[in-house]
Amino acid sequence: MLSKTPIFVLVDCNNFYASCERVANPSLEGKPLVVLSNNDGIIVARSNEVKALGIPMGAPLFKCKDVLQNAGARVFSSNYELYDDLSGRVISVLKTFTDNVEVYSIDEAFMEIADLPVEKYTDFGNAIREKVKLETGIPVSVGIAGTKTLAKAASELAKKNKQYGGVLSFVGLSELEIDAFLSKLPVEDVWGIGRQYTKLLNAHNVTNALEFKNLYPAFVKKKMTVGGLRTQMELKGVSCFELEMGVSPKKGICSSRSFGKPVTEITGLREAVSVYVSRACEKLRSQGSVAAGISVFILTSRFVDRQKKYFGVRHKKLLSYTNSTAIFIESAFDILARIFRQGYLYKKAGVFIYDIKQDTSYQHSLFNYANNEKFSRLSGLVDDINRRHGKESVFYASSGCTRDWRMSRKYLSSEDVFGIKLFATAK
Numbered sequence: 001m002l003s004k005t006p007i008f009v010l011v012d013c014n015n016f017y018a019s020c021e022r023v024a025n026p027s028l029e030g031k032p033l034v035v036l037s038n039n040d041g042i043i044v045a046r047s048n049e050v051k052a053l054g055i056p057m058g059a060p061l062f063k064c065k066d067v068l069q070n071a072g073a074r075v076f077s078s079n080y081e082l083y084d085d086l087s088g089r090v091i092s093v094l095k096t097f098t099d100n101v102e103v104y105s106i107d108e109a110f111m112e113i114a115d116l117p118v119e120k121y122t123d124f125g126n127a128i129r130e131k132v133k134l135e136t137g138i139p140v141s142v143g144i145a146g147t148k149t150l151a152k153a154a155s156e157l158a159k160k161n162k163q164y165g166g167v168l169s170f171v172g173l174s175e176l177e178i179d180a181f182l183s184k185l186p187v188e189d190v191w192g193i194g195r196q197y198t199k200l201l202n203a204h205n206v207t208n209a210l211e212f213k214n215l216y217p218a219f220v221k222k223k224m225t226v227g228g229l230r231t232q233m234e235l236k237g238v239s240c241f242e243l244e245m246g247v248s249p250k251k252g253i254c255s256s257r258s259f260g261k262p263v264t265e266i267t268g269l270r271e272a273v274s275v276y277v278s279r280a281c282e283k284l285r286s287q288g289s290v291a292a293g294i295s296v297f298i299l300t301s302r303f304v305d306r307q308k309k310y311f312g313v314r315h316k317k318l319l320s321y322t323n324s325t326a327i328f329i330e331s332a333f334d335i336l337a338r339i340f341r342q343g344y345l346y347k348k349a350g351v352f353i354y355d356i357k358q359d360t361s362y363q364h365s366l367f368n369y370a371n372n373e374k375f376s377r378l379s380g381l382v383d384d385i386n387r388r389h390g391k392e393s394v395f396y397a398s399s400g401c402t403r404d405w406r407m408s409r410k411y412l413s414s415e416d417v418f419g420i421k422l423f424a425t426a427k
Contacts, residue, residue: 007121007144007171008243009111010151011094011128013087014139014159016107017045020086021076023137032073036061039258040077049073081391089136097128102243110148112243125167144169148241149234150178152191153209157181175237182209182235192231197224209235250287255280256350259405262301263346269298269336271400276351277332278396281325282383284353290321293355294328296335301347310346312339321357324375325382328353329398 013019017035022028032053035045043059053071055064061075068075087106094101100112116124125142132140143154150170158168170178188198190209200223206212212220213235221229230240255276263269273296284291297313314335318327332351385394 005146006112006114006239006243007116007146008148008151008239009113009125009128010104010143010148010155011090011109011111011132012141012143012155012159013090013107014141015045015047016087016138017078017083018047019138020079020083021074022047023086024082028074032068032071033076034061034068034073035076035078037078039260044078086136086138090132090138090140093132093135094128096131097124100243100245102245110151110243119172121169121171122167125169126165129166140166142167144171146171146237147234147239148243149191149231150237153182153185153189153235156189157185178237179210179213182213183211185209187212190231190235192227197228200224250283250289251356252352252354253280253283253291253356254350254352255283256297256348257406258348259346261405263349263405264344266336266340268405269340269346269349270333270398271403272349272405273332273336273351274329274396274398274400275403276349277328278325278399280351280353281323281328281379284356285323285379285383288359289356290323290359291353291356292318292321293353294318294331294335295352295354296332296339296349297352298336298339298346298349300344307345308343310341310344312341314339317355321355322376323359323379325379325396326375329396333398 018033021033021035030049031047032049033047034043034050034055036042037044041061043055043057043061043064046055046057049071050068050073053067053073055067083106091101091103091109094109094111098111098113102110102112104110113124121144125144128142129140132138141155141159143151143156143158144167145151145154154168154170158164158166168181170181185208187193187201187206187208188195190212193201193212201207201212204215206215213232215232217229217232220232224231233240257272257276259268259272263272277294293315295313295315297311299311300307300309302309316331316335318331322328328351382394386392
């Protein structure tokens with residue numbers, strides 16, 4: 001029996017950041033392991049061994065340090081270069097099965113398949129797991145169903161219940177059989193239901209996916225808008241979300257980081273803002289866009305009571321649309337000079353580029369067209385060099401060389417993956 005309608009497959013990397021660290025260093029297999037957020041403050045990934053210790057996601061490291069040390073846990077800073085590389089490898093493996101792959105996040109992807117015998121879908125899921133594990137070292141869970149929301153539900157159940165062997169397919173099951181699975185899925189694990197909607201639903205005694213599915217549609221639409229209603233329809237087997245193959249251009253691009261130590265002088269802030277503008281403009285060019293607006297903000301720590309608090313932000317419209325890093329840096333420095341105040345311990349800075357259009361859909365300015373084109377070509381050449389020779393092989397001098405302000409990553413791993421040196425250890 002062949003499927004006449006598209007079937008969705010959700011592939012979810014298990015404990016992705018922790019799994020990446022184990023690929024980099026196989027001796028970590030079976031040992032408790034956590035990965036920290038920017039500046040090594042918060043736990044953002046946990047191995048199953050750490051989950052068994054009762055340490056929750058988002059816990060501050062200082063509150064769990066004793067428990068982790070007693071358990072012999074390994075602690076790592078976030079290594080985004082490694083995670084991005086392995087994420088790309090996983091996606092490459094998925095595309096050997098079908099070209100219909102939607103990259104949903106760094107550790108999740110939807111696939112769309114059809115014309116497979118129904119009884120073979122579980123075998124298909126197992127083939128995906130085995131090939132991804134063999135070629136990347138990353139363990140994955142696979143959910144298969146007639147809608148994206150049901151596929152996500154199946155993958156959640158497959159991840160948390162060992163009896164499914166990492167693969168769960170709803171294809172060919174009756175509605176009653178699927179309902180039995182949905183009754184085991186907490187409502188907060190339903191794709192599209194966030195923390196606030198979970199509180200709302202719990203207040204109305206809705207605790208699992210089946211209870212949400214059986215709510216009156218009028219109630220769902222009133223309390224959770226059309227988006228919530230579509231999620232409910234998907235749980236009923238009505239496909240409302242198609243595979244999104246293309247990447248939609250961003251309408252706004254933000255680049256910001258907390259500093260590893262407080263910054264007091266405008267020189268350090270200028271370096272940071274220059275770096276953030278460079279990153280934002282690189283993303284702008286990568287999606288074939290231009291922009292005409294930029295915001296810059298700086299702020300002190302919100303959590304140190306004894307320090308003076310300050311938040312400065314200002315916006316600026318450019319004369320014309322551009323994707324030139326040099327032009328945006330000049331504008332950002334002008335804003336920074338206006339919002340900087342002496343005598344504060346600055347903890348974070350950032351930039352936001354807005355009023356974005358596609359490069360082919362805007363009117364050029366008569367007055368600065370030549371300079372705009374010249375600087376845009378220069379930025380493109382910098383991108384080409386950095387793609388060929390490595391990140392920041394060439395960068396603007398205003399970004400500085402020492403960057404003493406950069407975020408702390410004291411526990412960054414430094415291992416070769418598949419014999420390739422992917423990243424350097426932060427000092």
